[in-house]
């Protein structure tokens with residue numbers, strides 16, 4: 001009996017061969033040097049920041065080289081409903097403007113190298129596995145879970161390397177007749193790769209980030225097809241896919257580095273050229289005095305939804321990840337503020353990899369403050385509205401009642417050389433401008449943050465004198481300020497800070513204290529943007545209403 005008979009018995013319906021697929025998926029028509037990258041997430045229903053980090057690298061590599069970036073859904077492992085999980089992947093990429101050139105979504109396919117869902121590629125995988133069986137490089141294994149547990153225990157007790165290799169790979173020496181007989185008897189089996197490697201021998205390979213690596217050869221007869229659903233394992237599926245979809249660069253987490261020898265041996269068994277590998281460092285954070293991996297279980301910021309929910313501008317998250325990707329990004333970005341992030345020439349070699357890639361939320365907040373401060377009032381309004389429409393409907397309806405009014409508020413100390421940087425994310429804005437909207441002011445709990453002047457009679461005195469005698473909504477800024485000074489002179493406060501500093505005992509306080517009283521009376525807050533602008537924007541009636549609350 002022959003391998004061919006065994007292969008036919010296992011895959012009776014497979015009538016195509018590798019050549020068929022090689023013909024079907026011709027080399028891509030791309031310019032010299034173009035890189036083909038892919039984002040290949042498993043639809044787990046959770047989008048990790050680390051995955052997005054890799055997707056950005058994929059995207060930048062493709063864009064840098066006039067190449068192509070595609071999305072492949074690795075759903076060979078999920079028993080759960082994948083539809084929602086796939087929606088999440090698409091929405092996450094889409095939110096950041098990262099559009100794959102090829103993908104499959106809601107039944108629509110863009111690109112000629114699909115299917116782009118692994119679960120739809122079963123026939124392809126079976127063809128390739130069938131071939132390996134025919135050439136004697138794969139075989140059925142009938143070991144039960146108990147037998148494998150027993151083997152592991154045996155190896156652990158003796159402190160041997162664990163795994164299905166060498167003399168432990170029992171089924172590899174089963175005669176074909178026996179294999180066929182067992183299959184015909186309906187015994188359960190997986191398909192394993194038949195390794196020709198020797199663990200004691202090393203080989204050299206290049207990683208785009210880590211440089212030259214010296215690794216032990218693989219000698220494990222690892223599983224390439226599972227028994228239950230006859231779907232391939234990750235190790236096998238991605239080899240076939242990356243080959244047929246013409247991937248030139250595989251960007252993935254460094255947790256895959258240890259299985260690289262397996263993957264390279266598979267490529268060799270087929271006689272295919274392996275793609276280049278870009279193994280990215282884990283994202284790490286400071287936790288007290290130690291540095292640890294950002295974890296799904298412990299850190300809300302591990303999830304991509306964290307950033308969207310809070311309303312970080314997409315540019316801010318991208319910028320903070322780009323600075324981790326290559327530390328010279330920041331400088332480049334400052335010099336080329338109008339260029340798109342993907343025009344930056346990414347160099348995998350310059351990516352720091354030892355000890356992980358440090359992701360810092362404080363740094364993101366800083367970047368985000370800057371990004372929002374540089375937006376025009378129209379941009380910040382549009383982004384805020386879009387966020388609020390999804391996450392805070394009531395606020396969305398309030399800010400959109402009089403769009404020009406809201407834009408004027410957002411424009412206080414904006415669109416100027418040194419704009420104010422008080423907003424970190426969109427969800428933070430209501431908290432800082434609620435007092436500018438009468439309906440929010442009315443229902444907000446009011447905690448007046450009085451400063452040095454906190455005697456209520458004196459406060460009333462300042463407020464009434466100012467508003468009865470001086471306040472005029474039409475004043476320009478200079479007049480306004482002069483009037484506040486006059487008010488100070490009238491009430492015994494220093495209108496000149498210098499004079500006050502020289503002889504504080506001559507005054508009840510200074511113009512700064514008096515301004516604070518007016519500011520707090522109107523907004524309840526001791527820290528606000530420019531008071532003149534606030535007084536100018538609020539209507540006369542609204543101001544009166546607020547004054548009466550104090551009087």
Ligand code: GLU
Nearest residue numbers: 040041042074238251252
């Ligand atoms: N599906 C694998 C994962 O989610 C992809 C790894 C790869 O990009 O090859 O980790």
